[in-house]
Amino acid sequence: MSVTYVLVEQLDGRPEPVTLELITAARALGDVVAVVVGEPGTGAALAPELGQMGAAQVVTAEAAGASTRLILPSVDALHMLAANNPGPIVIAANARGNEIAGRLAARLASGVLTDVVGINADRTAHQSIFGDTIQVSAAVGGASPLYTLRPGAVDGVAQAAAGQVAPMEIPGATAKDVTITSFTQSAQSDRPELPQAKVVIAGGRGVGSEENFRTLVEPLADALGGAVGATRDAVDLGYYPGEYQVGQTGVTVSPDLYIGLGVSGAIQHTSGMQTAKKVVVINNDEDAPIFQIADLGVVGDLFEITPQLIEEINKRK
Template sequence: MSHVYVLVEHEGDKLASATGELITAARALGVVSAVVVGQPGTAESLREELAALGAEQIIDAHTDDYSTRLIAPEVQALHALGAANPAPIVIAGTLAGNEIAGRLGVRLSSGVLVNVSAIDADRSAVHTLFGGSVDAVAVAGGQCPIYTLRPGSVKAEPKPASGTIAPMPLGAAADNEVRVRAFEPAEQGTRPALVGASTVVAGGRGVGSAEGFASVIEPLADSLGAAVGATRDAVDAGWYAPSAQIGQTGETVSPELYIGLGISGAIQHLSGMQTSGTIVVINQDGDEPFFSIADLGVVGDLHEIAPALTEELRKRAQA
């Protein structure tokens, strides 16, 4: 029976939401072997969740010096697996994931398809191009075709499997390998991370200013326990952080609820959120293209509507 390797996304013993998407997309290629690379014991701590998502086998690729190494352990583990028992490899389409994929492509003499939005059983994959207006189907050659999946492009569909653990001790770092002395973690806010959030409140040019994000967008997001997103226009204007940008040149999100305020709905933005569950649009111009994909559209001044909505949500939360 055909099988496929999926590189598990995790932070210590906390599984990233992207892993469910990866396993769901990879299932078309065969039985899923989830590859957990980390400190000893990490795979065991994630076993129950991975089995529930659909991992038939969980490969415990562990090394004591994992915390002082970057990317190399993942490359080492996947290279060894692919060389010994060739199969497709699916990785998250992140900066690190794309770097890992490139290195594996060279080592395994296999093709690499980066930032795909879907994977088919015939080993082809879909690239969404030109802001979502064109889908291109491509095929990667070699015994271990490698795919990086664009975050948010596939909805996770759990399918419980056995989750049998297979130990795979990794060797220590090579003498010429870069080692990390210390990490300086980025300051973490109290809001959910944008990618993987179940609710997103996003602002565009119509918000008008950085103060508008602080006084209108953020309070609404906080009342819903939501992540904050922004369009490229808003980011380029300096109104919000680049890490919050959604769209063709930003993050791809697929929340259950997406509220867009002051956003026109340019195709570059839609390509990053059009798979959202329920889409609510608030804009004073009812002719904006964003309304064409909205489940609920509100025509009016967002600076009046959003604060009123925030206040109503707070009242209900206190009731």
């Protein structure tokens, strides 16, 4: 069986949740080779967990200073592997992953499909396009086709494999490198990361204020163990930070449950959430477009309904 390379997403010495999704999707194409790029010793610490996820082999592509360099260490590692033993490459569809995929496609003379939502054994992939209104199957050429997988699009399923460690040295920094000189980590929330969240509570313009996000949207998210999202209008009005924006110019989510509070349903927002398995909305405008894609729609005052909903959920815990 052929090999498939997966670029491991990691944070604080642990694989991020999207890594299991990448390994699960890549399994259809061949034995999974998980590629860990970082400082010396990084890969060995991650190998046992990656093996339990389904990696037959864990390549530890390491070099001193790799953690302070952007993009190139990962591009170099995957290029070296695929040039020697060609095979498909699966990467997370985020800003970093898409740039890595583009550079690799040029180096390897292979095609690339971005933001796919599923990968098939025949090397075709599913894409959800035009604001997630049309599903297509696309094919890509080359000995090492590249796919960037939308976080949350595939349910990660662990399937234990050998996880054999294979060390590999990668080139050090050159004049082409962009190096991080300082880094301040943002405050970490106890809520799940928005792209991977199974429950998303989104607030729109109708929420009315930053304070109402704190007193209505956030408590409902916490009651359900979910993440908070916001529409572009809510972000532009300063109700919630921009990194939580859901939509065409924000994050795409595919949760099991999406609840929209005061969300009108503009295409800019719905294109980023309409693949949710269940959509519930509360809005006082019965003609709001969001009701057209809702599985359950409540026409009413969110300021009356939401506190009652939170209270009832907490009662049943």
